Amino acid sequence: xxxFEFKFDRIVGSKVQFEVDDLDAFKxxxxxxxxxxxxxxxxxxxxxxxxxxxxxxLFRDISDYTGYEEQEVKNRLKLQFSYNxxxxxxxxxxxxxxxxxxxxxxxxxxxxxxxxxFDSKVMENTIDAERRVFLCLVHRQCTVCGxxxxxxxxHEDTVGMGNNRNHIDHRNHRLEMLCFKHHSxxxxxxxxxxxxxxxxxxxxxxxxxxxxxxxxxxxxxxxFDEEYKRQKELNRNG
Ligand SMILES: [Zn+2]
Numbered sequence: 678x679x680x681f682e683f684k685f686d687r688i689v690g691s692k693v694q695f696e697v698d699d700l701d702a703f704k705x706x707x708x709x710x711x712x713x714x715x716x717x718x719x720x721x722x723x724x725x726x727x728x729x730x731x732x733x734x735l736f737r738d739i740s741d742y743t744g745y746e747e748q749e750v751k752n753r754l755k756l757q758f759s760y761n762x763x764x765x766x767x768x769x770x771x772x773x774x775x776x777x778x779x780x781x782x783x784x785x786x787x788x789x790x791x792x793x794x795f796d797s798k799v800m801e802n803t804i805d806a807e808r809r810v811f812l813c814l815v816h817r818q819c820t821v822c823g824x825x826x827x828x829x830x831x832h833e834d835t836v837g838m839g840n841n842r843n844h845i846d847h848r849n850h851r852l853e854m855l856c857f858k859h860h861s862x863x864x865x866x867x868x869x870x871x872x873x874x875x876x877x878x879x880x881x882x883x884x885x886x887x888x889x890x891x892x893x894x895x896x897x898x899x900x901f902d903e904e905y906k907r908q909k910e911l912n913r914n915g
Pocket of ligand 1: 821822823824855857858859
């Protein structure tokens with residue numbers, strides 16, 4: 678049987694409420710007729726059930742996509758991770774929570790790098806929103822749903838009506854990659870409601886990233902810089 682982690686929520690009268698780390702698995706136990714569970718203070722430093730579940734879900738997605746056996750995927754990724762980080766061999770049954778978090782991040786970045794589709798839910802509480810927005814921009818997938826179809830780069834700070842979309846200095850805007858559906862939603866419900874709903878904001882990219890994404894050429898950047906210089910001089914002389 679799986680071990681669950683319960684997080685104290687509140688006491689109501691003589692009843693105590695807990696949040697369980699893996700509700701679906703917990704319900705499964707209830708359906709099997711298990712109504713009593715042992716609880717003891719948790720060792721906060723150990724890998725949690727939810728973390729382990731995320732890791733195996735990723736292994737499965739990678740295995741489905743690449744055709745390698747799950748065990749093979751696991752062995753290779755663990756080896757690569759140990760090599761990159763300098764950690765020795767570790768076990769997913771009893772490593773620390775911190776190591777598990779780092780390993781999940783590593784596997785997610787691996788999926789982004791090799792364009793391997795995976796359930797984007799594994800990023801919750803693991804990859805911070807800003808990093809996720811960045812990875813989705815660089816590796817071209819929708820920040821909300823992970824889709825690779827009909828992608829558009831959204832400017833969170835709306836480009837005004839009068840502005841020519843072809844004449845935008847992307848360096849001044851917070852950007853995010855969205856599919857057609859979520860881009861439409863952004864404009865339908867507005868930037869604020871969108872950010873409240875999906876919990877991320879666009880990010881400003883470095884010049885280098887903008888160039889490598891081919892959002893702008895160096896020449897366009899130079900032209901904008903010239904324009905700003907002229908404007909500044911005009912203002913000074915005006
Ligand atoms: Zn989408």
